[in-house]
Each structure stands twice: as structure tokens, then as C-alpha cells.
Amino acid sequence: MKKILCNKRYSGFVWHLIFALPFVGLSLLFLQFTQGVTWFLISSVLRIVFGVGILIAAGRLFELAPADIISNKNLRSALIAGAGFLLFFLYFIVQVVSGFGRLTGLTIGIFLTKVLLQQLTTGFYEELNYRFLLLEGLKYTANTTRYKLIYVFASTVLFGLVHCIPSWDTYTFLTTGAIGFAFAVIYVKSGNIVLPMVLHFVYDFLIKMVAFVQWRPNPVYYGICDCSDIAYVVMFMISLVFLIYTPRRAKNKTKQ
DSSP: OHHHHHOTTTHHHHHHHHHHHHHHHHHHHHHTTOOHHHHHHHHHHHHHHHHHHHHHHHHHHHTOOHHHHSOOTTHHHHHHHTHHHHHHHHHHHHHHHHHEEEEOSOOHHHIIIIIIIHHHHHHHHHHIIIIIHHHGGGGGSOOOHHHHHHHHHHHHHHHHHHTTOSSOOHHHHHHHHHHHHHHHHHHHHHOOOHHHHHHHHHHHHHHHHHTTEEEOOOHHHHHHHTTHHHHHHHHHHHHHHHHHOOOHHHHHHHHO
């Protein structure tokens, strides 16, 4: 049992499931009895509790303090590695601006709980569980391109799958997975989990906000919307290049 729970290379995957499965189960259970503001508050509390639990468990597994895990180190490298997502996010902003009409149906309660608090805690919990916990073990491998692809794609698949509960949606799996892939590349290339947390929150915040937008139809807006699939592919390809690319100096250090 100790080998399963304490192997720094692979135990992150075991601990990920230990936290992810009860989280999903409790979320589905509470959804049966609560809704609206009450559900969003409970959902946020669950994310905080499980996120803190991951910090404690992962800290012991990898011998790291919480401040070492939630670190904004190597910000420049993180921003460069996140170029794919940042370009995608710019595309998303242009899309929203081009068709924005007005907000409708958004109450103060829903804004504070669903749009703000739930998305803030989602960035915290999901980046710890689907990025840090799954990818930190990569540092204890040969850290070759093969290992990077295995770890990042495993993180991507699991992240896409959890967003298809309780009903399967291939498009959601692929698009959510592509975004998760971009966040994973940021962490792998920089060790910075704060930037993915911030980007995750900002993107989810806007996604929830646009659900209340009354759109203003126009040719520019429709034209940009038609390019959505291309934008996801471009983001994925740019992130993949950054994942695979290793600077010459880093290669020389590895050989030495």
C-alpha cells in the first residue's frame, strides 16, 4: 500500500482519484437536494475543502509546503508557455465584444455565488487536482518528451472526462480537454500553478457571465463564431509545440 500511495512518480494519479471521485459523488448528491444560490455556496465550500485536502496530501507526498505549491515562480516562462491559451482568450474576448448586447437575468445572488465565488474556488481546486497533483510526479521521471506527453495527455483526458459528468458530450470533452492541455503545459514548463489558477478563474468567470448576455446579431460576430473550432485547434497546437520544445541549453544540461 505504501508503494501505491507514496511513489512520487505515479502516486499523484492515485491521490487524484482519491479526491476526485468523492468530490464528484458529493456534488451529484447535493445537486439532488439543492439548487440556485444554496447549491453554488455548497459547491464552493466543497472545492475549498477538497483543495485544502490536496494541499496537505500533496505536500506530504512531494515534501512541499503550501507556499511552495501555490507559487508564482517563473512567471515569464509561464506566460510564454501559455501563449496558446492567451491567444485563444484574446479570440474569445473579441468574440464577446463583437456580439455583446446587454446583460439580462443576472441577480446579485447568482453573480456573487455562481459567477464569482464558485469560479474562484473552481480555479483553486481543479488546478491543484488536475494539474499539480497529476503533473508534479513528472519531475521524478527522466522528464523526456515521451514522459511529458504521457503525463500531460493523462491530465487532459481526466480533465475532459470530469466535465462530461453526468452525460457524455464529445464536443465538451474535446474543447475542455484542449483548455486543460494548455494549462498543463504552463505548469510543466514553469512549475507555476498560480497563473493557471488565475487564467482558469478569469475564463470561467467570463463564460458564466456570457450565459446572461443578450447577443447583438451581426456578420462580424457570426464570422468569429464560425472560427471557434479553429481557435481551439490553434491553441492546442501552439501548446503542444511549447511542450515538446526544449531549449538547446536545457538539452546540454540534461546530457551533462
